[in-house]
Amino acid sequence: MKLQFLGTGGGRFATISQKRMTxxxxxxxxxxxxxHVDPGPGALVRSHQFGLNPRKINMLLVSHCHTDHYNDAEVMIEAMTQG
Known part of the structure; x- marks a missing residue:
């Protein structure tokens, strides 16, 4: 098992500025x-930056309904299902 953080920022200021990735x-x-857990803004871009293939995701998990936790869910689903 491998755990890799792609961004731990949260809240509207982190989401807007991306000073802490989300x-x-x-x-x-x-x-x-x-x-992929909580694919917030930048999840797809960060995946590529970290050398992770979003097409290899089998499951998305969104912990709760805040934008910084689900914003990139749709594009990640497109990647998972290969469009």
């Missing part, structure tokens, strides 16, 4: 599955 985190290789 991309959530990835848990890879849990019984061969990869999970």
């Amino acid at each position: 991309g959530g985190f990835r848990i890879d290789n849990i019984d061969g599955k990869n999970i």
